[in-house]
Amino acid sequence: AQSVTQLGSHVSVSEGALVLLRCNYSSSVPPYLFWYVQYPNQGLQLLLKYTSAATLVKGINGFEAEFKKSETSFHLTKPSAHMRDAAEYFCAVTRSGGYQKVTFGIGTKLQVIP
């Protein structure tokens, strides 16, 4: 079985501050990990994905995430928050070698304070 836990359903940061969204995963086999963003009334957009290559993954809009096997974590970071980053962020996991049954976390709503 596979699962992800997102710590903090709501996160607030000031504009220009560091963004850190936490995600821990559980998987019995090597996982593929994803971060998606969802803006109000829209579908999900892929920010970045880890597929067992480099452990530090760079994505779109200045986001990156680091896969840490020893901590079973895949936290999302961005050095400087912009107002346009306000959205809901989902961490997700699937197992390598299987079909695309992606398991999503509950989501973290990011608020950016001007």
Next chain:
Amino acid sequence: DAGVTQSPTHLIKTRGQHVTLRCSPISGHKSVSWYQQVLGQGPQFIFQYYEKEERGRGNFPDRFSARQFPNYSSELNVNALLLGDSALYLCASSRAGAVQDTQYFGPGTRLTVL
């Protein structure tokens, strides 16, 4: 190129009715997956189809069914609607449905069951 399109955008049904949701994948994509996103939660995997064959199924009752057509578009059918079926239904397409393929999400169909 057009992204993933879904119709209708919004739908209101009453308990016990039947509903059909439609999805057109990105041109050249042969795999379609369906997800249910209940308010305040992350998306939950329902089905994946590839080349008109069901490749995977999530933990949903038999009231939920789907199919994929020769042009790779897809329908999700839900019978005997319950209040708990109220959700945003998301469709995602990918080139070949492999785990490492990026999934592109449509804007979703908002279903309200009264």
